[in-house]
Amino acid sequence: MIWIVLAIMIVATIILNSPTIKGMIGEKSVTNQLNKLNKEKYIILNDVTIPSSSGKTTQLDHVVISTYGIFVIETKNYRGWIVGDEKSEYWTQVIYKRKERLYNPLRQNYGHVMALKGLLSEYSELPFIPIVCFSFRADLKVKVSSEVIYTSKLVKTIKKYNQEAISASDVKQIAATIGNANITNKDIKKQHVKSIKLDISNKRNKISNDECPKCGGSLVLRNGKFGQFKGCSNYPKCRFVYNSK
Template sequence: MIYILFACLIILAIILKLPTVKGFIGEKAAQMILNKLNREEYHTLNDLLVPDSNGKTTQIDHVVVSKYGIFVIETKNYTGWITGTENSQYWTQTIYKRKEKLYNPLWQNKGHVNALKALLPEFENARYIPIVAFTGRATLKVTVSSEVIYLSNLNKTIRKHKQPVLTQSDVISIIKKLSNNNLQDKATRKEHVKTLQNENHNRNQKIRNNVCPSCNGKLVERSGKHGKFTGCSNYPKCKFILKDRVARAR
């Protein structure tokens, strides 16, 4: 019986380390926090899958609609130190001496905002407030001007915006349109995941072939103030830099 219990604990630990499971836990934690907002003022939509401007789909963790604007929230459930800048394509996750890369979540969330703008062109006065919220498992060491916060500060960050830009009628119309365009059938959602997996595979395949995944230029060895590194030959037009392994991004 003890061995069975021990085996179950090991399996549970492995499951909890899976990226999809960790992401799900982070999203649910954010959802619980957002539920504490005044529901008469703030209307939350979770796990939206909507068409983007490129004819594909984009998945958005949370959208909060209020008369103060449209809050577009990307949640991250990472451990270790998270370092990066506003304009760097990839950030770095450091756990002891091991480093991995993650696609800049600000860039990721910018894609979400653009998809919403394309979906809601009639609301020209809408203010979009992108927020990237990390759970407390991470230590943020980023240099940014955008809202990159800990999940515990999410509602405080939302409530600090107090300038109305939308009418109540606008808010109702936006919620209705987002709900109607939320793609919920399983086949579409599976296809979305498959597309992301293929894009990630193609990106890594290009890197293995010394091809820049951003512009298809050649990856070459270059020298900088911190020593030699691998970057794109099309610099400064393309600022892609290869550092360690590339983590998957949604």
């Protein structure tokens, strides 16, 4: 009986530590926070997949539409120190002495905003407010001016934007446009995940072959303040850098 219990605990630990499950937990936590907003003032859309300008699709964790603006929310459920700045392509997750890289979520969310702008191009000068939410498991050490916050601060952050900029009728139309464009087909969503993984794999292959994944130039070894790194030979036209540490 003890062995059965231990086996169940091990399997449960593996499942709970999987990136997919951790992501779902993080998104559910944000959804619970968003449900505290006044439904008469805010329209909440969760897990939205829409076409992007590249002809592919992009998945948005949460979109909140209101007369105060369109809030585009990216959720992260990482633990440990999260270190990074506004312009870096990658941030660093530090757990004790182990370091892992993660794609800058501000850049990721910028892509989401651009996809929404393309979808809502008939509207001029819509105010978009990108927000990146980290769970309490993280210890944020980032140097940014953008909204990078803990999930517990989400509602407060949204409410601080209180200047009306969109009419109530447009809010409903915008929500309907996004809702109608939302791709719910599971096969297409699976293809979206495969596409992301393929892009990451192609990028890694190019870097390993000393090819810049951004412009196709050559990557050369350079010395920087924090050690050696690979940078694009087409600098300053291309500012791609890669640090394997």
